Amino acid sequence: MGTPVVGAPGRPACRRAPRPGSGQAGDRVLTLIEDGLKSALLEIQEYVRLQIATIRGCVTRPFYFHDVVEQFEQIGIGSLTVVLLTGFFTGAVLALQTGITLDQFGARPFVGRLISASMIKELGPVLTGLMLAGRVGSGIAAEIGSMVVTDQINALRALGTDPVRKLVVPRVLAGFFMAPVLTVVANTVGIIGGWLIAVFQLRVASSLYWSSVIEGLYLQDAWMGLIKPFCLGFAIVSIGCHVGLRTRGGTQGVGRATTNAVVASSVAVIAVDFFVTRLLITLLY
Amino acid sequence: MAVAKKRSPELEEALGPGSPIVVFDKVSLAFDDKVILRDVSFTLITGRTKIILGASGAGKSTILKLILGLLKPDSGVIWVNGERVDTMAELDMMQVRADLGMVFQEGALFDSLTVAENVGYKLYEESDMAPHLVRARVEEVLGFIGLAEYIDRMPSELSGGQRRRVAIARAMAAKPRILLYDEPTTGLDPITASTVDDEIIKLRDLENVSSIVVTHQLRDAFYVATHEAVRRDDGLMRIAAADPDKSEEAEFIMLKDGGISFEGHAAELRASIDPYLQTFLS
Numbered sequence: 001m002g003t004p005v006v007g008a009p010g011r012p013a014c015r016r017a018p019r020p021g022s023g024q025a026g027d028r029v030l031t032l033i034e035d036g037l038k039s040a041l042l043e044i045q046e047y048v049r050l051q052i053a054t055i056r057g058c059v060t061r062p063f064y065f066h067d068v069v070e071q072f073e074q075i076g077i078g079s080l081t082v083v084l085l086t087g088f089f090t091g092a093v094l095a096l097q098t099g100i101t102l103d104q105f106g107a108r109p110f111v112g113r114l115i116s117a118s119m120i121k122e123l124g125p126v127l128t129g130l131m132l133a134g135r136v137g138s139g140i141a142a143e144i145g146s147m148v149v150t151d152q153i154n155a156l157r158a159l160g161t162d163p164v165r166k167l168v169v170p171r172v173l174a175g176f177f178m179a180p181v182l183t184v185v186a187n188t189v190g191i192i193g194g195w196l197i198a199v200f201q202l203r204v205a206s207s208l209y210w211s212s213v214i215e216g217l218y219l220q221d222a223w224m225g226l227i228k229p230f231c232l233g234f235a236i237v238s239i240g241c242h243v244g245l246r247t248r249g250g251t252q253g254v255g256r257a258t259t260n261a262v263v264a265s266s267v268a269v270i271a272v273d274f275f276v277t278r279l280l281i282t283l284l285y
Numbered sequence: 286m287a288v289a290k291k292r293s294p295e296l297e298e299a300l301g302p303g304s305p306i307v308v309f310d311k312v313s314l315a316f317d318d319k320v321i322l323r324d325v326s327f328t329l330i331t332g333r334t335k336i337i338l339g340a341s342g343a344g345k346s347t348i349l350k351l352i353l354g355l356l357k358p359d360s361g362v363i364w365v366n367g368e369r370v371d372t373m374a375e376l377d378m379m380q381v382r383a384d385l386g387m388v389f390q391e392g393a394l395f396d397s398l399t400v401a402e403n404v405g406y407k408l409y410e411e412s413d414m415a416p417h418l419v420r421a422r423v424e425e426v427l428g429f430i431g432l433a434e435y436i437d438r439m440p441s442e443l444s445g446g447q448r449r450r451v452a453i454a455r456a457m458a459a460k461p462r463i464l465l466y467d468e469p470t471t472g473l474d475p476i477t478a479s480t481v482d483d484e485i486i487k488l489r490d491l492e493n494v495s496s497i498v499v500t501h502q503l504r505d506a507f508y509v510a511t512h513e514a515v516r517r518d519d520g521l522m523r524i525a526a527a528d529p530d531k532s533e534e535a536e537f538i539m540l541k542d543g544g545i546s547f548e549g550h551a552a553e554l555r556a557s558i559d560p561y562l563q564t565f566l567s
Contacts, residue, residue, distance in 0.1 A: 064410070151393035158353050158387040159407045159455075160379045166410075 047242050057169040071174035075136050082131050083182045084189050091190030095197035112209040113216030115194035120225040124187040129232035129269035137240040141261030144244025145254040168241045179233025220284040228276050235272050236265040306331045306495045312361030321347050323543035336506045337499045339540030345499040349465045354378035386456030386464040392448040394440040401436045407459040426454045446477030453484050466498045470505045482508045483524050490514040510535035510551040
């Protein structure tokens, strides 16, 4: 069996010949489970190999600087609108909802504290991550997937370019570094959205809101809000690239890859958020 | 960077005219239980053409992917340009690929780049050549294939035949010694296909590029094998019927059931009484 290469269209997953006497339903179920496990393990193996190749590509030459800058612009600046809108309305609705609850305890003036803590520690990173998964993860999978099915990836390799260095490394670097920046933007506009509701709807004094925002935050919270987006950005983009490079089956395959990328990276955002939060609580608090 | 390595004088002499530039020695490859190639052996001589025929799924394109190192064989030895590539690491393959050009079945042009950026891709991205020199080379190559006025177009604005010719221009821009063509005329009308065939002949005869053409278009295969490009005294080039000696320099390979069922030149192929070949040729 030929050796597979990272970034190369892989061979079809191994399918076993039916066992003798496999007419029995039990055997068929076992074979299906076995094939499913093998397929899952193969995906994990290929994902890990891609990440190793990506890390190697980040620290060794050649380095496609122009593509890195282009991806920072596409992923960072390109996602700004969606992140601004999401952050603003999340902060605003949070103020509306918590205002009602806090009223029951006569704690309306503390709405700023609740918004800043929620946005910075949890909602900012996760919602920015989910928005990036929808916009960036799907875009990357569709773009790279189209290149795979139209032989452009093979053409790159034939022209002496490593697709991992040319396509994956710039996207992963951009996702890794731009996700925290976008999260900070989302947090900021979220707190501003909360301020507008607090002042004009809940009739909380502006100075009281801002002092509450500051009081509600601790240095550990800021660290948590900053560290998480690095992990989420990496997960979203690396999954998009992996799914894109594993695309099979023409335009239908590209559609499937796009859907898979959004689903996988959205789930990854929630799961990575949980595990990183758990780890950071242990380390920081 | 993946630019062609300068050969040593000994290797240059060893790979000179008449010497083997691509060698397959008992190469086998299977995907799971499906055997694609079984003990395939052949040799491409420098400056000549090898035309690989066969039914769909016979393993024709796989041979090109093996030469490029996009796939690795299960067994056997492959030599390309004096380097053994069947066991070569991906990083080292970049050096070998620098001296290879490949024309993919549908062109495989980068759809987000202009014609100029596509053609000059290798020189812009993988060499230290100054941008104005790359531009000059791109103009030269596009002029050679007669598409100079399309230099700033996007691939989506080109016809199928033009895309295929731009793909040839991209493959030849870095002056490789070997060009691989994967179904270069499939899906093209006969007139456009002839234009593409003429480019293959011109590159072989005027630029001394060794080539492997994978096709199942018999008309194009025989045309490439039996014609030659000659430069007239007035400097103009024309395509003419080749003399018998020149025609014998182009060899055909017929793939069947993973193996080679025929190897020889055009006249031998036509004269073959093998029933499978007869069916294929009819």
